[in-house]
Amino acid sequence: MWLTRRHLLSLALALPATAARATSLPARPPGPIALAGFDPVSYFLGAPEAGYAAFEAAWAGRTWRFARAANRQAFQSDPVRYAPRLGGFDPIGILAGRLVDTAPSIFACLPDGEGLARLYLLRNLEHRARLLAEPALADQAERRWPDLRDQIERDFPD
Numbered sequence: 001m002w003l004t005r006r007h008l009l010s011l012a013l014a015l016p017a018t019a020a021r022a023t024s025l026p027a028r029p030p031g032p033i034a035l036a037g038f039d040p041v042s043y044f045l046g047a048p049e050a051g052y053a054a055f056e057a058a059w060a061g062r063t064w065r066f067a068r069a070a071n072r073q074a075f076q077s078d079p080v081r082y083a084p085r086l087g088g089f090d091p092i093g094i095l096a097g098r099l100v101d102t103a104p105s106i107f108a109c110l111p112d113g114e115g116l117a118r119l120y121l122l123r124n125l126e127h128r129a130r131l132l133a134e135p136a137l138a139d140q141a142e143r144r145w146p147d148l149r150d151q152i153e154r155d156f157p158d
Contacts, residue, residue, distance in 0.1 A: 034062035035104045035121075040082040041071035043107055043119050059083075084119045087152060091120050091141035092127040099151050110135050 034040070035048075042049040051065025055072045058064070059079045066072040075082045084107075086094055093100025102121035108131050109117040120138060122128045131137055 031058060031062040034064045035084070035088070037065045038104050039067040039071050040064060040084070040119065041074050042067055043109060044082065044117055048105060048107065081116065082119070084121045085138075086120065086141055086145050087149065088121050089148075090123040090127055091138055092130060093123065094141040094144050094148055095137060097144075097148070099148055108132055108138075110138050 035051075037051050038048045039051040049067040051067055053065065055066040055069055056063055057066070057072050057076055059075075060083070064072075064075060064079075066075065084102075085091075087099075088102060090100040090102050100123050102123050104121060106122045106125060106128050108120050108122065108128055110120060110131070112118050118138070120131065122131065
């Protein structure tokens with residue numbers, strides 16, 4: 001194939017545009033996807049919604065996804081308020097001295113001592129019913145949590 005001036009000009013014009021597109025793509029935040037991709041802020045707005053890769057933020061070694069930019073902004077301003085309590089583990093399991101994995105679609109938002117809602121994820125509907133019937137169990141699990149936190153790396157390696 002012979003390269004004419006027209007071919008060379010087309011290539012020269014295409015290369016900078018391709019390079020510009022590649023450098024303008026946002027870098028993917030590090031870490032595994034938190035909450036199986038659910039938007040953590042949406043739990044406080046009524047029901048969990050799926051998050052989108054277009055609205056991501058990195059925090060605490062995880063990539064968090066959001067349903068909309070406003071939710072991402074709210075999370076970034078106060079991530080501790082929106083992130084699941086107890087490392088995302090089931091409070092009923094923590095009370096039993098175990099780190100029990102959870103289902104992000106099974107949750108409860110309970111008020112803390114100051115009246116702010118706290119997000120708890122649970123393993124199953126029975127655990128959720130028990131926590132809702134006895135909200136004081138959440139406070140007991142919060143007190144027990146520091147004793148179990150060191151087990152995460154051993155029991156749940158990334």
